[in-house]
Amino acid sequence: MAGHSKWANIQHRKGRQDAKRGKVFTKLIKEITVAAKMGGGDPAMNPRLRLAMEKAKGESMPKDNIDNAIKRGTGQLEGVSYEEIRYEGYGIGGAAVMVDCLTDNRVRTVADVRHAFNKYGGNMGTEGCVSFQFKHCGQMLFAPGADEAAIMDAAIEAGADDIITNDDGSIEVLTPPNDLLNVQEALEKAGFKPEMAEVTMKALNESELTGEDAQRMQKLIDALESLDDVQEVYTSAVMDE
Secondary structure (H helix, E strand, O other): OOOOHHHHHHHHHHHHHHOOOHHHHHHHHHHHHHHHHHHOOOOOHHHHHHHHHHHHHHHOOOHHHHHHHHHHHHHHOOOOEEEEEEEEOHHHHHHHEEEEEEOOOOHHHHHHHHHHHHOOOOOOOOOOOOOOHHEEEEEEEOOOOOOHHHHHHHHHOOOEEEEEEEOOOOOEEEEEEEHHHHHHHHHHHHHOOOOOOOEEEEEEOEEEEEEEHHHHHHHHHHHHOOOOOEEEEEEEEOOOO
């Protein structure tokens, strides 16, 4: 899309997330606990847990915190029982929004999410109203200037689903969700370390917002991400600087 830089947008988003590091540990502990509860405490057999542990290590979370979260998930320690809920809706200009939550109180969470949508110009929708506009996948991003041909060869060899070269020269490698870490490790062994790697809901079609609309959309996303029960916010909107 004209004027849109995937690289700049991703860097902008990472910067905003880094500024909210105060809540990172809480969200990661919840994710580790639920991952262990759903798939067991062995990361070798539980890709979701392995990914959550890698994120926690990347944020310098103490090992005891990680171990205790796993034990709470597997029932070895007492802890709060969390439920996974996804809410869907629309932001500025009809941009699709999905909000993934982990909560011990569904009534509180739905009220908080609906309030954020209403306060900042969005509309909370029904289940399934926008989820078809996203693909669940692993995503890695390489900076502009990276060796496209070599990354493509290594990624295909490692089992990636797709390789996309963006207009700004950045390269995206997409994988099945559970294969992200394996493909990432293979690429790093080949000498290609991504700037970003995550399991995400990737918008199939993006809508670019500028000016006041972009500012309003960012306020909505910030409000949703600031909620204690919200783990991730996905949107089809891209806000250029």
